[in-house]
Amino acid sequence: QLQLAESGGGLVQPGGSLTLSCKPSGFYVEYYAIGWFRQAPGKEREYVSCINTAGESTNYADSVKGRFTIAKDNAKNMAYLLMDNLKPEDTAMYHCAVQVWMGDFCSRIWTEYASWGHGTQVTVSS
Numbered sequence: 001q002l003q004l005a006e007s008g009g010g011l012v013q014p015g016g017s018l019t020l021s022c023k024p025s026g027f028y029v030e031y032y033a034i035g036w037f038r039q040a041p042g043k044e045r046e047y048v049s050c051i052n053t054a055g056e057s058t059n060y061a062d063s064v065k066g067r068f069t070i071a072k073d074n075a076k077n078m079a080y081l082l083m084d085n086l087k088p089e090d091t092a093m094y095h096c097a098v099q100v101w102m103g104d105f106c107s108r109i110w111t112e113y114a115s116w117g118h119g120t121q122v123t124v125s126s
Contacts, residue, residue, distance in 0.1 A: 002025075002027050002115040003026055004022055004023065005023045008031060008120055009122045009125070011123045011125065013126050014124055014125075015085055020036070020083065020122070021037075022034060022078065025099070030113075031069060033103075034097070034106075036049045037094070038090075038092035040075060042092050046066065047109075047116050049081060050070065053102055053106075068081060088124045090122060091123050092121075093120070095119045096115035097116075099112055102111055
């Protein structure tokens with residue numbers, strides 16, 4: 001059974017940084033594409049970023065491009081979301097998930113992911 005657990009969230013001031021971690025159990029991230037999504041209260045789930053199976057192709061939502069970086073560390077069997085220059089509108093519960101199909105690219109569509117973690121809360125506020 002594939003499972004994921006997120007960590008690293010917290011309260012940070014605008015302009016600050018956080019690194020979210022995504023720890024898998026039951027599988028190795030090097031064989032899967034990983035996606036990050038977020039959901040704020042009262043809003044729909046929103047795509048943030050994804051990285052393909054090979055780890056050589058990444059994609060970002062326009063709202064986070066240039067501020068967030070997604071990465072996989074195959075040696076540590078971990079995935080990460082590095083977030084810089086955080087803004088209040090980045091406040092949300094952040095989830096990582098495994099893409100259900102394998103290919104050369106990763107999807108921005110949340111229904112193409114599974115094994116969602118419980119999430120980690122990111123709050124950006126002064």
